Amino acid sequence: AEDDDLLPSTQGHEFVFQGNFGDVELGASFTAYHYACIKQQVPITRVQDVLCRSGILYLGSLSQTFRKFFGQDTVDQIVQCFTERYWPRDLDVKEDRRQVQEWFNFLEDEANLTEASDLILKAGSNPRNRKLWLYILNAMERLAQSQTSTNKSEATVMTRYVVPLLEVFLNKPQNNVILDTPNTIAKVVQHRKQLKDEKQGKRPDVRLSAVDINGDMVIEIGHGEIKSGKHDKGGAAVSRDLVRVGLFMKDQLDAADDTYGVSNSLSLGMQFNGCKALFFLMSKCRNFYIMMQVATMTIPDSIATLSKVSSEYKLWRQLEKAVVDGYQPLIDAIRKGRSGVLKEHFPTTTSPDLNKIKTKY
Structure with a gap:
């Protein structure tokens, strides 16, 4: 219903945010800005204003x-400051x-495909290179020559196209970091809060843990979050996902601070609409949060688009390094057994309507 996409005004008191980012006092x-957002009705498609209600300064399409x-x-x-940092x-x-x-050039000759599995040594000893080589080989076998349909299911987009490529660059078991799909893979979760959240339906489609x-x-x-690609770029369904x-x-940054005393880590956000992938980073800025889109990439869904992996290779490597560097303070704290103290953070949800977005959709 249209009413579900319109967040009402609230009677909350003005909250005082404090923080400089670089030389800019924000x-x-x-x-x-926050006070203006909570005192008016906000449609879900105005993502920047909706996130502001939860203390997030999102540097996306600038609202009026x-x-x-x-x-x-x-x-x-x-x-500029966010990018430089x-x-x-x-x-x-x-x-x-x-x-x-060179791998793509080699595989263009179909006669080489029969030998390809024996040539994994071409990838060298780097785990990422080996995974990428195998990803390309598997893609050559399972992807269609050209895009066959835009009406793929979300499960197909996730398991067939998105996850295999993310595993190449973001899955880092050697760093105690794994990629999984909690909405499709049943797991026994011991952490009580996580188990509670999963029962409430708050799990993302893909997560890095x-x-x-x-x-x-x-x-x-x-x-x-993943959509099948059938939704309009600026539609309510895509906006809800963002x-x-x-x-x-934001919740992850709060949890890192409360649980391990880490306030300088980054959080990664990913949004997939069909095979278009948007990547975001978020950092804390005193008592609020700054979120910015850092990359847009293509998830190959056919042999015709597979070469995007080569043309966008630097972007993938930049994303990989930014994410690894961003979570490293948290990984170090976990390994050292550090613990944090529960702190008062700005609430993630400022109205029942925002909570509904997290649980209903």
């Missing part, structure tokens, strides 16, 4: 309300990318 402007309190120069400064722009992957292109030496999940560090991603990311 607290006063964000406080005024946002522009009343933040000038373009301020936004540009925040984006968290996105490895100077990463040199020329040699690795050249090797990946830190695990202990026994392989038991300790804390989530990345979250992804809101969910942002709320998951």
